[in-house]
Amino acid sequence: VCTLLVDTLNSVGVPFETVDIDEQTLCIDENELFEKLNKKKDSYEGLLFVHSYGLLRDCTSFYKEVKTIKNDLLIIDDRSLCIPTLEEPQKNNADLILYSTGRGKYIDFTMGGYGWCDERFSAMKNIPISFDSKRYFDLILERKPRRENHAILIKNIYKNGLSIEIQYPENFQDWRFNICVQNKDKLMHILKENGLIANSEYAPLQHYEGDVNKTKAMKVHSTMINLFHDYRISEPMANKIVEIISMDFVTNP
Helix, strand or coil, X not given: CCHHHHHHHHHCCCXXXXXXXXXXXXXXXXXXXXXHHHHHHHHCCEEEEECHHHCCCCCHHHHHHHHHHCCCCEEEEECCCCCCCCCCCCCCCCCEEEEECCCCCCCCCCCCEEEEECHHHHHHHHCCCCCCHHHHHHHHHHHHHHHHHHHHHHHHHHHHHXXXXXXXXXXXXXXXXXXXXXXXXXXXXXXXXXXCCCECCCCCCCCCCCCHHHCHHHHHHCCEEXXXXXXXXXXXXXXXXXXXXXXXXXXXC
């Protein structure tokens, strides 16, 4: 999860705990979450579920089970890294469903976001905001097809040029093209030296009850690189990235 969220929670004095991830979905470890809830459900007021790397999962039954343990637990369904849609999503037992157009998101306006909420958030609808929402949503509709077409072009270069062994499954590739490599830091350095960009999000938060270095989240992060497929990357750049990675960096996801 983005560290800006952590900074926000800390700035307003809201305590929180983190949960490790599931190695298959890269989203929250549901077993660990249920263990925490069943032990001390009255200690928790809400759950923030992050769709990691833009993997949009149907969490309806999961959220229902969470509500069975504590009916008034506030559930925020965070789709910040998912491809934004302006169609109202199906109700899935979450209290708030969020999309983002902030920096580094699929549609990157460097700011902005929107969502769908239930009656628990009805008071927010009356907060006066000076914001041209029609223009904002029109821009999303305008930008989205170009973004999708460019992503297909660049992803195909990665998909066809890189070893299948290092590629994450297709459903993890919407936000960025995610790969798993040896010597991640060395590769990142070489890419930078060649004027190319890549990222390695998201590092595990240091708010875990156990040893964060032994978490599944840290295991994944230690080898994951996120390759851009938006306006930052041209076809020649993508081909150069493939050439560099193909030299000596292979690890099975």
